[in-house]
Amino acid sequence: MAEKPREIRRKPHRSVDELQNIYEILDAGYVAHLGFNDPESGESTVIPLGYARDGERLLFHGSTGSRLFMALKAGVQVCATVTLLDGLVAARSAFNSSMNYRSVMVFGVTKALEDEEKSEAMKTLTNKLIPGLWEAGRPITPREFAQTMIVELPLDDVTAKERSGGALDHEDAGLDIWAGQIPIITSFRKPITNDDASHVLVPEYIENFGKWGR
Numbered sequence: 001m002a003e004k005p006r007e008i009r010r011k012p013h014r015s016v017d018e019l020q021n022i023y024e025i026l027d028a029g030y031v032a033h034l035g036f037n038d039p040e041s042g043e044s045t046v047i048p049l050g051y052a053r054d055g056e057r058l059l060f061h062g063s064t065g066s067r068l069f070m071a072l073k074a075g076v077q078v079c080a081t082v083t084l085l086d087g088l089v090a091a092r093s094a095f096n097s098s099m100n101y102r103s104v105m106v107f108g109v110t111k112a113l114e115d116e117e118k119s120e121a122m123k124t125l126t127n128k129l130i131p132g133l134w135e136a137g138r139p140i141t142p143r144e145f146a147q148t149m150i151v152e153l154p155l156d157d158v159t160a161k162e163r164s165g166g167a168l169d170h171e172d173a174g175l176d177i178w179a180g181q182i183p184i185i186t187s188f189r190k191p192i193t194n195d196d197a198s199h200v201l202v203p204e205y206i207e208n209f210g211k212w213g214r
Helices: 020-026 066-071 116-128 142-147
Strands: 031-037 044-053 056-061 076-090 096-109 148-154 157-163 180-183
Touching: 020 044, 020 076, 020 096, 020 157, 031 056, 031 066, 044 116, 056 066, 056 116, 066 148, 096 148, 116 142, 116 148, 142 148
Parallel strands: none
Antiparallel strands: 031 044, 031 076, 044 056, 056 148, 076 096, 076 180, 096 157
């Protein structure tokens, strides 16, 4: 069961305390950076991975032949981070310039899923990333199923921060220098069909992809 997010020590005024707001940040992202100490090499490792939130957990997928995913299966302590960059903030000085962002950090131990639980998680992950693909695409083969690992990370220990608005340099407001924010907007573009699929009409679930509100 997800608990209240852990306390923010640096700039606590930017903390996000409501779990529903944290879920909304996670639902808007596609890539998480998963960091841990590789037990085999001893090196600190960070992997960018596609993910999906499923209730009170994050789902990740990778190859069963991956050494790094085998470490995740073994139950190492991890930290997953998701950051959404909403804009650049130009102040009247470099010192006060900043970024507008929403970010979440999740701490915990991953668990590999098996059998029916793994199958349901694969379906959930697929349809969270591209809604409708699981039903419309070719069914996964037993070999592909065996080659794929799905791990979950519970949302039991989370912390989140966000920043919005313009420059906070009121002490320099009298200077004849521009200050403000430069918004960054991520949007979907028109689908591009493979050359070898030119005879197939773009399906509705792809045409309407940008309307799903991710």
